[in-house]
Amino acid sequence: MYDSGKIILGLIIFVGLFTSPVWYDLASGKATDKPNLVFPTKEDQKECVNTAEYMREFHMDLLNVWRDEVVRKGVRTYTSNTGKHFEMSLTKTCTGCHSNKAEFCDQCHNYLGVTPYCWNCHVEPHSAEIKQ
Amino acid sequence: MNENRRKFLKLTGLAALGAATGKFADVFAKEKLTKISSLNITGKKRTTLVGIDSKKRWAMVIDLKKCLVEEGCTKCIDACHKIHNVPDFENPKDEIKWIWKEPYEQAFLDQENYYQKDNLKDKPVPIFCNHCDNPPCVRVCPTEATWKREDGIVMMDWHRCIGCRYCMAACPYGSRSFNWRDPRPFIKDIDPDFPTRTKGVVEKCTFCDERIAKGQLPACVEACSEKAMVFGDLNDPKSNVRELLKENFSIRRKPELGTNPEIYYLV
Numbered sequence: 366m367y368d369s370g371k372i373i374l375g376l377i378i379f380v381g382l383f384t385s386p387v388w389y390d391l392a393s394g395k396a397t398d399k400p401n402l403v404f405p406t407k408e409d410q411k412e413c414v415n416t417a418e419y420m421r422e423f424h425m426d427l428l429n430v431w432r433d434e435v436v437r438k439g440v441r442t443y444t445s446n447t448g449k450h451f452e453m454s455l456t457k458t459c460t461g462c463h464s465n466k467a468e469f470c471d472q473c474h475n476y477l478g479v480t481p482y483c484w485n486c487h488v489e490p491h492s493a494e495i496k497q
Numbered sequence: 498m499n500e501n502r503r504k505f506l507k508l509t510g511l512a513a514l515g516a517a518t519g520k521f522a523d524v525f526a527k528e529k530l531t532k533i534s535s536l537n538i539t540g541k542k543r544t545t546l547v548g549i550d551s552k553k554r555w556a557m558v559i560d561l562k563k564c565l566v567e568e569g570c571t572k573c574i575d576a577c578h579k580i581h582n583v584p585d586f587e588n589p590k591d592e593i594k595w596i597w598k599e600p601y602e603q604a605f606l607d608q609e610n611y612y613q614k615d616n617l618k619d620k621p622v623p624i625f626c627n628h629c630d631n632p633p634c635v636r637v638c639p640t641e642a643t644w645k646r647e648d649g650i651v652m653m654d655w656h657r658c659i660g661c662r663y664c665m666a667a668c669p670y671g672s673r674s675f676n677w678r679d680p681r682p683f684i685k686d687i688d689p690d691f692p693t694r695t696k697g698v699v700e701k702c703t704f705c706d707e708r709i710a711k712g713q714l715p716a717c718v719e720a721c722s723e724k725a726m727v728f729g730d731l732n733d734p735k736s737n738v739r740e741l742l743k744e745n746f747s748i749r750r751k752p753e754l755g756t757n758p759e760i761y762y763l764v
Contacts, residue, residue, distance in 0.1 A: 436654045439549035439646070441710055456689055486655065486692040488582075 400472035403465060410462040414445050425481070428455060455483060460490040551647035554731040555628065555704055556759040557718075558741045561601075563725035565620050573623060574598070576720030577702070582693045584680035593674040595702040596625040596717055605762075607753060617764060623726075625717075626651060626672040626702040627750060627758030634664035634673065643699075649731075649759060650704045660697035669754050673701045704728075731759065 366372065381388075390396045405411075413420055415427065431453040434440040443451045443458075451458050463469040466489050474481060564570075574596045577583070583593050598621035601613065605622075632651045635644050642657035643664055665673045679696045687693060691707070694700050705715035713719070718726045729738035738761070741747075747761040 432656060434548075436652070436656065437644075439706070439710060456692075482695075485695040488687055488689040488691075488693065490689070 398476075400476045401468075402472050403468040405462040405464070407462075412445075412447070412449060413462075414443060414451050414458065416446075428459075428483070431455070455487050456490070464490045466490060549647050552732060553648040554759070555649050555709070556729065556731045556738050556761065557704075557715075558727045558729075558738045558747065558761045558763060559623060560725045560727070560741075560745075560763045561617065561620075561622060562763070563723040564623060564721075565616065566723050566725075570722075571598075572720045572722060573717035573726065576716045577625075577705075579686070580688055580691060580716050582680075582684050582688055582691050583700075584676075584683035584693075585685070586678070586680075586683050591677050593676065593680065593700060595674075595700070596623055598622060599624050604750060605748060607751060608748070614764075622762070623717075624670065624672075624750065625760070626704070627670055627756070627760045628702075628704055630757035630759060631755060633667040633669065633756055637663040637667040639663065646706075650706055650709075652703055652706060653699070653701060655692070655694055655698050655700065658698045660699065662699060664699055669751055669756065670758070673699050675699050 387396075420427070431443065434443075435453050441453055443453045445451060460466070466484070577596050578585075581595060583595055586592060600619045601617045601622050602608070602619065604624050628649055628651045630645075630649065632643075632645055635651060638644070639661060640657045640659055642654050642659070644652060644654075646652050660675065662675055665671075665675060676694050676696050676698050681687070681693055684693060705713070705717075708715060714728050715726075718728045727737050727741060729736040731738060733739065741763065742761060745763045747763050749758045749761055752758065
Protein backbone atom coordinates (compact mmCIF):
# COMPACT_ATOMS: atom_id res chain seq x y z
CA MET A 366 0.00 0.00 0.00
CA TYR A 367 1.36 3.43 -0.87
CA ASP A 368 1.36 6.08 1.83
CA SER A 369 0.09 3.57 4.35
CA GLY A 370 1.32 5.70 7.23
CA LYS A 371 -0.70 8.73 6.22
CA ILE A 372 -3.79 6.68 5.38
CA ILE A 373 -3.80 4.78 8.66
CA LEU A 374 -3.21 7.96 10.62
CA GLY A 375 -6.03 9.63 8.70
CA LEU A 376 -8.33 6.72 9.41
CA ILE A 377 -7.53 6.80 13.11
CA ILE A 378 -8.27 10.54 13.24
CA PHE A 379 -11.51 10.04 11.32
CA VAL A 380 -12.73 7.22 13.57
CA GLY A 381 -11.76 9.25 16.59
CA LEU A 382 -13.71 12.28 15.45
CA PHE A 383 -16.66 10.20 14.31
CA THR A 384 -17.01 8.52 17.68
CA SER A 385 -16.14 11.63 19.66
CA PRO A 386 -19.69 12.07 21.06
CA VAL A 387 -19.42 8.63 22.64
CA TRP A 388 -16.06 9.46 24.19
CA TYR A 389 -17.36 12.79 25.35
CA ASP A 390 -20.31 11.15 27.10
CA LEU A 391 -18.06 8.53 28.68
CA ALA A 392 -15.60 11.15 29.88
CA SER A 393 -18.24 13.46 31.30
CA GLY A 394 -19.99 10.60 33.06
CA LYS A 395 -23.23 11.14 31.17
CA ALA A 396 -23.15 7.61 29.80
CA THR A 397 -24.05 6.25 33.20
CA ASP A 398 -26.99 8.66 33.56
CA LYS A 399 -30.21 6.77 34.16
CA PRO A 400 -33.79 7.97 34.29
CA ASN A 401 -34.50 9.01 37.84
CA LEU A 402 -38.20 8.60 38.46
CA VAL A 403 -39.98 10.08 41.44
CA PHE A 404 -42.89 7.90 42.50
CA PRO A 405 -45.96 8.99 44.39
CA THR A 406 -45.62 8.44 48.09
CA LYS A 407 -49.07 9.07 49.54
CA GLU A 408 -50.84 6.08 51.00
CA ASP A 409 -53.90 6.34 48.73
CA GLN A 410 -51.67 6.51 45.68
CA LYS A 411 -49.96 3.18 46.19
CA GLU A 412 -52.06 1.17 43.76
CA CYS A 413 -51.67 1.70 40.04
CA VAL A 414 -54.10 0.51 37.39
CA ASN A 415 -51.74 -2.34 36.55
CA THR A 416 -48.43 -3.79 37.69
CA ALA A 417 -45.34 -1.61 37.45
CA GLU A 418 -43.82 -4.18 35.09
CA TYR A 419 -46.76 -3.95 32.73
CA MET A 420 -47.00 -0.19 32.92
CA ARG A 421 -43.32 0.23 32.20
CA GLU A 422 -43.58 -1.61 28.91
CA PHE A 423 -47.15 -1.09 27.81
CA HIS A 424 -48.48 2.16 29.29
CA MET A 425 -48.70 3.60 25.78
CA ASP A 426 -50.81 0.66 24.60
CA LEU A 427 -53.02 0.99 27.66
CA LEU A 428 -53.47 4.71 27.03
CA ASN A 429 -54.39 4.03 23.40
CA VAL A 430 -57.02 1.54 24.48
CA TRP A 431 -58.32 3.99 27.08
CA ARG A 432 -58.52 6.70 24.46
CA ASP A 433 -60.60 4.57 22.11
CA GLU A 434 -62.82 3.25 24.91
CA VAL A 435 -63.62 6.72 26.17
CA VAL A 436 -63.85 8.73 22.98
CA ARG A 437 -65.27 6.19 20.59
CA LYS A 438 -67.22 3.80 22.82
CA GLY A 439 -68.11 6.12 25.67
CA VAL A 440 -66.86 3.63 28.28
CA ARG A 441 -65.17 5.57 31.02
CA THR A 442 -64.54 3.14 33.85
CA TYR A 443 -61.64 0.73 33.98
CA THR A 444 -61.54 -2.32 36.19
CA SER A 445 -58.05 -3.30 37.22
CA ASN A 446 -56.93 -6.88 37.88
CA THR A 447 -57.48 -6.31 41.57
CA GLY A 448 -61.10 -5.33 40.91
CA LYS A 449 -60.62 -1.67 41.62
CA HIS A 450 -62.41 0.87 39.42
CA PHE A 451 -60.59 3.77 37.83
CA GLU A 452 -61.75 6.53 35.53
CA MET A 453 -60.00 6.12 32.21
CA SER A 454 -58.38 9.52 32.11
CA LEU A 455 -54.79 10.57 31.60
CA THR A 456 -55.23 13.91 33.33
CA LYS A 457 -57.40 12.70 36.19
CA THR A 458 -56.25 9.16 36.96
CA CYS A 459 -52.63 8.94 35.74
CA THR A 460 -51.41 12.38 36.60
CA GLY A 461 -53.64 12.42 39.66
CA CYS A 462 -50.84 10.40 41.28
CA HIS A 463 -47.88 11.02 38.97
CA SER A 464 -48.36 14.71 39.32
CA ASN A 465 -44.95 15.90 38.17
CA LYS A 466 -44.39 15.36 34.48
CA ALA A 467 -40.75 16.44 34.56
CA GLU A 468 -39.92 13.99 37.33
CA PHE A 469 -41.87 11.08 35.92
CA CYS A 470 -42.95 11.05 32.27
CA ASP A 471 -40.07 13.12 30.93
CA GLN A 472 -37.41 11.08 32.71
CA CYS A 473 -37.74 8.06 30.43
CA HIS A 474 -39.10 9.88 27.40
CA ASN A 475 -36.08 12.18 27.30
CA TYR A 476 -33.71 9.32 28.02
CA LEU A 477 -35.07 7.38 25.06
CA GLY A 478 -35.50 10.43 22.86
CA VAL A 479 -39.24 9.94 22.33
CA THR A 480 -41.62 12.87 22.18
CA PRO A 481 -45.18 11.65 22.66
CA TYR A 482 -47.68 14.30 21.59
CA CYS A 483 -50.18 13.62 24.40
CA TRP A 484 -49.29 16.95 25.99
CA ASN A 485 -49.97 18.97 22.87
CA CYS A 486 -53.63 18.80 23.88
CA HIS A 487 -53.92 17.17 27.30
CA VAL A 488 -53.06 19.57 30.02
CA GLU A 489 -49.95 18.86 32.03
CA PRO A 490 -50.57 18.47 35.74
CA HIS A 491 -50.12 21.78 37.56
CA SER A 492 -49.06 23.54 34.39
CA ALA A 493 -51.82 26.03 35.08
CA GLU A 494 -50.30 26.79 38.48
CA ILE A 495 -46.81 27.16 37.09
CA LYS A 496 -48.02 29.76 34.64
CA GLN A 497 -49.38 32.01 37.34
CA MET B 498 -15.77 -20.59 -6.23
CA ASN B 499 -13.26 -21.71 -3.71
CA GLU B 500 -14.06 -23.63 -0.61
CA ASN B 501 -13.47 -20.70 1.72
CA ARG B 502 -15.85 -18.31 0.06
CA ARG B 503 -18.55 -20.99 -0.11
CA LYS B 504 -18.25 -21.65 3.60
CA PHE B 505 -18.33 -17.96 4.32
CA LEU B 506 -21.51 -17.42 2.30
CA LYS B 507 -23.21 -20.37 3.98
CA LEU B 508 -22.28 -19.12 7.38
CA THR B 509 -23.42 -15.54 6.81
CA GLY B 510 -26.69 -16.82 5.34
CA LEU B 511 -27.34 -18.98 8.36
CA ALA B 512 -26.42 -16.18 10.71
CA ALA B 513 -28.77 -13.76 8.98
CA LEU B 514 -31.58 -16.31 9.15
CA GLY B 515 -30.91 -16.90 12.81
CA ALA B 516 -30.93 -13.21 13.59
CA ALA B 517 -34.17 -12.72 11.66
CA THR B 518 -36.03 -15.54 13.43
CA GLY B 519 -34.80 -14.27 16.76
CA LYS B 520 -36.20 -10.86 15.96
CA PHE B 521 -39.52 -12.31 14.80
CA ALA B 522 -39.83 -14.44 17.91
CA ASP B 523 -39.28 -11.28 19.93
CA VAL B 524 -41.99 -9.41 18.07
CA PHE B 525 -44.47 -12.24 18.50
CA ALA B 526 -43.68 -12.55 22.17
CA LYS B 527 -44.41 -8.86 22.65
CA GLU B 528 -47.58 -9.13 20.62
CA LYS B 529 -48.77 -12.00 22.77
CA LEU B 530 -48.07 -10.17 25.98
CA THR B 531 -49.90 -7.11 24.72
CA LYS B 532 -52.92 -9.19 23.80
CA ILE B 533 -53.09 -10.97 27.12
CA SER B 534 -52.79 -7.71 28.98
CA SER B 535 -55.35 -5.94 26.85
CA LEU B 536 -57.84 -8.58 27.94
CA ASN B 537 -57.61 -7.09 31.41
CA ILE B 538 -58.63 -3.76 30.02
CA THR B 539 -62.00 -5.11 28.95
CA GLY B 540 -62.44 -7.50 31.84
CA LYS B 541 -65.52 -9.40 32.90
CA LYS B 542 -67.33 -6.47 34.41
CA ARG B 543 -67.45 -4.74 31.07
CA THR B 544 -71.21 -5.21 30.67
CA THR B 545 -71.89 -3.17 33.78
CA LEU B 546 -69.77 -0.27 32.56
CA VAL B 547 -72.35 1.40 30.38
CA GLY B 548 -70.99 3.18 27.38
CA ILE B 549 -73.32 4.81 24.90
CA ASP B 550 -77.03 4.20 25.39
CA SER B 551 -78.26 3.35 21.91
CA LYS B 552 -81.91 3.56 23.00
CA LYS B 553 -81.60 7.29 23.46
CA ARG B 554 -81.66 10.06 20.89
CA TRP B 555 -80.37 13.24 22.41
CA ALA B 556 -81.82 16.51 21.15
CA MET B 557 -82.37 20.05 22.31
CA VAL B 558 -85.29 22.45 22.27
CA ILE B 559 -84.59 26.17 22.53
CA ASP B 560 -87.38 28.52 23.50
CA LEU B 561 -86.51 31.77 21.77
CA LYS B 562 -89.04 33.76 23.78
CA LYS B 563 -87.22 32.85 26.98
CA CYS B 564 -83.81 33.14 25.35
CA LEU B 565 -84.45 36.72 24.26
CA VAL B 566 -85.64 37.91 27.68
CA GLU B 567 -82.20 39.04 28.78
CA GLU B 568 -80.67 41.21 26.12
CA GLY B 569 -77.04 40.57 25.22
CA CYS B 570 -76.85 37.50 27.44
CA THR B 571 -73.90 35.20 26.67
CA LYS B 572 -74.11 32.87 29.66
CA CYS B 573 -74.40 29.69 27.59
CA ILE B 574 -71.53 30.70 25.33
CA ASP B 575 -69.29 31.66 28.23
CA ALA B 576 -70.00 28.47 30.16
CA CYS B 577 -69.39 26.26 27.13
CA HIS B 578 -66.26 27.98 25.96
CA LYS B 579 -64.79 28.03 29.45
CA ILE B 580 -65.11 24.34 30.28
CA HIS B 581 -64.06 23.22 26.81
CA ASN B 582 -60.96 25.39 26.61
CA VAL B 583 -62.18 27.20 23.51
CA PRO B 584 -59.56 29.75 22.46
CA ASP B 585 -60.30 33.37 21.67
CA PHE B 586 -58.19 34.42 18.69
CA GLU B 587 -59.78 37.89 18.62
CA ASN B 588 -59.62 37.83 14.82
CA PRO B 589 -63.06 36.93 13.40
CA LYS B 590 -61.40 35.06 10.54
CA ASP B 591 -59.78 32.62 12.97
CA GLU B 592 -62.71 32.50 15.37
CA ILE B 593 -63.36 29.21 17.16
CA LYS B 594 -66.98 28.84 18.18
CA TRP B 595 -68.96 26.05 19.76
CA ILE B 596 -72.01 28.20 20.47
CA TRP B 597 -72.55 31.58 18.94
CA LYS B 598 -75.38 33.93 18.03
CA GLU B 599 -76.69 34.91 14.64
CA PRO B 600 -79.55 37.29 13.77
CA TYR B 601 -82.84 35.45 13.32
CA GLU B 602 -82.91 36.04 9.55
CA GLN B 603 -79.41 34.62 9.19
CA ALA B 604 -80.06 31.62 11.38
CA PHE B 605 -83.27 30.72 9.56
CA LEU B 606 -82.62 31.57 5.93
CA ASP B 607 -85.64 29.57 4.82
CA GLN B 608 -87.99 31.81 6.83
CA GLU B 609 -88.48 34.18 3.93
CA ASN B 610 -91.35 36.26 5.21
CA TYR B 611 -90.46 39.84 4.43
CA TYR B 612 -92.21 41.14 7.54
CA GLN B 613 -91.24 39.26 10.67
CA LYS B 614 -92.70 39.47 14.11
CA ASP B 615 -91.09 42.31 15.98
CA ASN B 616 -89.94 40.11 18.80
CA LEU B 617 -87.85 38.02 16.40
CA LYS B 618 -86.68 40.49 13.80
CA ASP B 619 -82.87 40.81 13.87
CA LYS B 620 -82.81 39.18 17.27
CA PRO B 621 -79.78 37.02 18.16
CA VAL B 622 -80.46 33.29 18.07
CA PRO B 623 -78.08 30.86 19.78
CA ILE B 624 -76.80 28.32 17.30
CA PHE B 625 -74.37 25.42 17.48
CA CYS B 626 -73.89 21.94 16.04
CA ASN B 627 -77.30 20.53 15.12
CA HIS B 628 -76.25 16.93 15.77
CA CYS B 629 -78.04 15.98 12.56
CA ASP B 630 -79.61 12.61 12.07
CA ASN B 631 -78.08 12.57 8.62
CA PRO B 632 -74.85 14.46 9.18
CA PRO B 633 -73.05 15.48 5.98
CA CYS B 634 -69.82 16.11 7.91
CA VAL B 635 -69.66 12.46 8.87
CA ARG B 636 -70.09 11.31 5.29
CA VAL B 637 -67.09 13.27 4.06
CA CYS B 638 -64.64 12.69 6.91
CA PRO B 639 -61.86 10.53 5.47
CA THR B 640 -60.53 9.34 8.82
CA GLU B 641 -63.73 8.73 10.79
CA ALA B 642 -62.59 11.45 13.14
CA THR B 643 -66.20 12.56 13.27
CA TRP B 644 -69.05 10.10 13.48
CA LYS B 645 -72.59 9.75 14.73
CA ARG B 646 -72.87 7.93 18.01
CA GLU B 647 -75.71 5.51 18.62
CA ASP B 648 -77.39 8.08 20.85
CA GLY B 649 -77.34 10.65 18.05
CA ILE B 650 -74.44 12.81 19.16
CA VAL B 651 -72.18 13.79 16.28
CA MET B 652 -68.89 13.22 18.05
CA MET B 653 -65.36 14.25 17.27
CA ASP B 654 -62.18 12.33 17.92
CA TRP B 655 -59.52 15.02 17.91
CA HIS B 656 -56.84 12.34 18.02
CA ARG B 657 -57.85 11.31 14.54
CA CYS B 658 -58.56 14.64 12.89
CA ILE B 659 -56.03 15.38 10.17
CA GLY B 660 -57.34 18.90 9.54
CA CYS B 661 -58.51 18.38 5.95
CA ARG B 662 -61.58 20.54 6.66
CA TYR B 663 -63.89 18.49 4.41
CA CYS B 664 -66.37 18.48 7.30
CA MET B 665 -66.32 22.26 7.39
CA ALA B 666 -67.13 22.39 3.71
CA ALA B 667 -69.89 19.84 4.12
CA CYS B 668 -71.61 21.34 7.17
CA PRO B 669 -74.37 23.67 5.98
CA TYR B 670 -74.56 25.36 9.37
CA GLY B 671 -70.96 26.53 9.79
CA SER B 672 -70.83 24.67 13.07
CA ARG B 673 -67.19 23.71 12.75
CA SER B 674 -64.10 25.79 13.37
CA PHE B 675 -60.50 25.20 12.44
CA ASN B 676 -57.41 25.89 14.54
CA TRP B 677 -55.11 27.77 12.21
CA ARG B 678 -52.70 28.37 15.04
CA ASP B 679 -51.80 26.72 18.31
CA PRO B 680 -54.80 27.59 20.48
CA ARG B 681 -53.05 27.22 23.86
CA PRO B 682 -51.75 30.79 24.19
CA PHE B 683 -55.23 32.11 23.40
CA ILE B 684 -57.06 30.33 26.20
CA LYS B 685 -57.49 32.53 29.24
CA ASP B 686 -57.95 29.91 31.97
CA ILE B 687 -57.10 26.41 30.86
CA ASP B 688 -59.37 23.84 32.49
CA PRO B 689 -57.01 20.92 33.16
CA ASP B 690 -59.89 18.43 33.12
CA PHE B 691 -60.55 19.00 29.43
CA PRO B 692 -57.96 18.80 26.66
CA THR B 693 -57.16 21.77 24.50
CA ARG B 694 -56.91 21.24 20.80
CA THR B 695 -53.81 21.60 18.71
CA LYS B 696 -52.96 23.40 15.51
CA GLY B 697 -54.58 21.86 12.44
CA VAL B 698 -57.61 20.33 14.16
CA VAL B 699 -61.29 21.01 13.59
CA GLU B 700 -63.53 21.42 16.61
CA LYS B 701 -67.20 21.86 17.42
CA CYS B 702 -69.89 21.25 20.02
CA THR B 703 -70.04 17.64 21.22
CA PHE B 704 -73.27 18.04 23.21
CA CYS B 705 -71.07 17.79 26.32
CA ASP B 706 -70.62 14.05 25.93
CA GLU B 707 -68.24 14.09 28.93
CA ARG B 708 -71.00 15.56 31.12
CA ILE B 709 -73.77 13.35 29.76
CA ALA B 710 -71.63 10.33 30.61
CA LYS B 711 -71.79 11.44 34.25
CA GLY B 712 -75.53 12.06 34.11
CA GLN B 713 -75.14 15.83 33.98
CA LEU B 714 -76.81 18.25 31.58
CA PRO B 715 -74.81 20.06 28.92
CA ALA B 716 -73.03 23.11 30.30
CA CYS B 717 -75.06 25.59 28.22
CA VAL B 718 -78.35 24.17 29.49
CA GLU B 719 -77.14 24.42 33.05
CA ALA B 720 -75.85 27.96 32.57
CA CYS B 721 -79.08 29.36 31.12
CA SER B 722 -80.86 31.29 33.84
CA GLU B 723 -84.08 31.54 31.83
CA LYS B 724 -84.21 27.77 31.28
CA ALA B 725 -84.57 28.48 27.56
CA MET B 726 -82.56 25.43 26.57
CA VAL B 727 -84.04 22.00 27.20
CA PHE B 728 -82.03 18.86 26.65
CA GLY B 729 -83.60 15.43 26.45
CA ASP B 730 -84.28 12.13 24.76
CA LEU B 731 -86.39 12.24 21.61
CA ASN B 732 -86.99 8.49 21.69
CA ASP B 733 -88.88 8.73 24.95
CA PRO B 734 -92.44 9.95 24.22
CA LYS B 735 -92.77 11.29 27.77
CA SER B 736 -89.48 13.20 27.78
CA ASN B 737 -89.31 16.94 28.36
CA VAL B 738 -88.28 17.63 24.78
CA ARG B 739 -91.09 15.55 23.31
CA GLU B 740 -93.64 17.27 25.56
CA LEU B 741 -92.40 20.68 24.43
CA LEU B 742 -92.51 19.71 20.77
CA LYS B 743 -95.99 18.30 21.20
CA GLU B 744 -97.36 21.49 22.69
CA ASN B 745 -95.49 24.12 20.68
CA PHE B 746 -94.80 25.03 17.10
CA SER B 747 -91.12 24.50 16.37
CA ILE B 748 -88.74 25.22 13.53
CA ARG B 749 -85.33 23.87 12.67
CA ARG B 750 -82.44 25.32 10.70
CA LYS B 751 -82.46 24.48 6.98
CA PRO B 752 -84.56 21.31 7.24
CA GLU B 753 -84.99 21.31 3.46
CA LEU B 754 -81.41 20.07 3.07
CA GLY B 755 -82.39 16.70 4.49
CA THR B 756 -79.76 16.69 7.21
CA ASN B 757 -82.47 16.28 9.84
CA PRO B 758 -81.12 18.70 12.45
CA GLU B 759 -82.00 17.81 16.04
CA ILE B 760 -82.00 21.26 17.57
CA TYR B 761 -85.55 22.59 17.68
CA TYR B 762 -86.47 26.25 18.12
CA LEU B 763 -89.76 27.40 19.59
CA VAL B 764 -90.70 30.77 18.09
